[in-house]
Amino acid sequence: MTNGGSVVVGVPRQGGLLYNFVETGHILRDIYREESPKALFKGLGPTLVGVVPARSINFYTYGNGKHIIANHFNDGKENSDEPNMGRQDPSPAVFEQIREYLRPEDAR
Secondary structure, three states, rough: EEEEOOOOOOOOOHHHHHHHHHHHHHHHHHHHHHHOOOHHHOHHHHHHHHHEEEEEEHHHHHHHHHHHHHHOOOOOOOOOOOHHHHHHOOHHHHHHHHHHHHOOHHOO
């Protein structure tokens, strides 16, 4: 196959999910043998510096959001007593509570 004057040679790939796991294991083994066990963790520090703050914000926001919603719309309970709450249509009263909460102070 040609690509702009150069020849691109495709390596036939073996298929299957098992092959992907085996190939990954071979790559990890080769890095461990040829470089060092320390090489397996190269780049981990900068990755964690970026990921940990983002996940911390996500975790904090989720927890506080859950408490705020529970306090304002569910009488302080985080879980509903109704067994099929997730599958039922929300009542119009819930939408009215949300509208009232979001309405500006001067419009109340």
